[in-house]
Amino acid sequence: MAVRREWELDYDVDDVLRSQAADPAAIRARRPRLVDMAQRALDAGRGMVQPAVLTRTLQVAKSRHNRITLEGGATLTGPLITEHLGGAEDITVMLCTIGDELGKAAVKESETNLSYAYALDAVGSAAVHSLNAAACNQVEQNAIAAGLQTSLPLSPGMEGWEVDPGQREIFSIIDGDEVGVALSPTLEMRPLKSLTAIVGIGKQVATKGAICDYCALRDTCRQKIA
Numbered sequence: 001m002a003v004r005r006e007w008e009l010d011y012d013v014d015d016v017l018r019s020q021a022a023d024p025a026a027i028r029a030r031r032p033r034l035v036d037m038a039q040r041a042l043d044a045g046r047g048m049v050q051p052a053v054l055t056r057t058l059q060v061a062k063s064r065h066n067r068i069t070l071e072g073g074a075t076l077t078g079p080l081i082t083e084h085l086g087g088a089e090d091i092t093v094m095l096c097t098i099g100d101e102l103g104k105a106a107v108k109e110s111e112t113n114l115s116y117a118y119a120l121d122a123v124g125s126a127a128v129h130s131l132n133a134a135a136c137n138q139v140e141q142n143a144i145a146a147g148l149q150t151s152l153p154l155s156p157g158m159e160g161w162e163v164d165p166g167q168r169e170i171f172s173i174i175d176g177d178e179v180g181v182a183l184s185p186t187l188e189m190r191p192l193k194s195l196t197a198i199v200g201i202g203k204q205v206a207t208k209g210a211i212c213d214y215c216a217l218r219d220t221c222r223q224k225i226a
Contacts (some may be wrong), residue, residue: 011130018194019122045123050099053177088200100191124193149199
């Protein structure tokens, strides 16, 4: 397993607003005070973000219907898994987190200023999604340099790979303690601003589709990838 903590994250006030399920253009036109609050939360929250990415890459031992077995015996199961990872030679499993400092600050603010606490929480969401994108991009660039290609990043909860067993499978492969993340019996990660994903790597790996095609919220999400 490898841990990387130095990342340049790319997110702005519009990303914070989208993380609050808001349309940035509409909010700027109708409720500029919310934009100001989001900017204030962003300015304060950036310094509380503690990015860390844990990765582990394993060879694929075999692939059968709805099941991929990795070296060492770990398995990944579900129709989405074999649809996108059936041709993979290796699979990188990753856990991204921004730590708990920002989350604790949002909880504290909720005692006196719920709107600002909500904005701080949205900063955390924007930050961890930016971190996840940066980590997946790094895996892709490394693969390209080796003459390989990568699959879509797949995360538990996408259609075809449920949270259970997805999160259990991922945490059987990596040790979240390496970056201070624990998985609860209800499969909730702590700190909350944490994400898991897997990426297939190989010469014949599937590259079709987009992440949003497999999300149950694809018709309403304001963060939809065009």
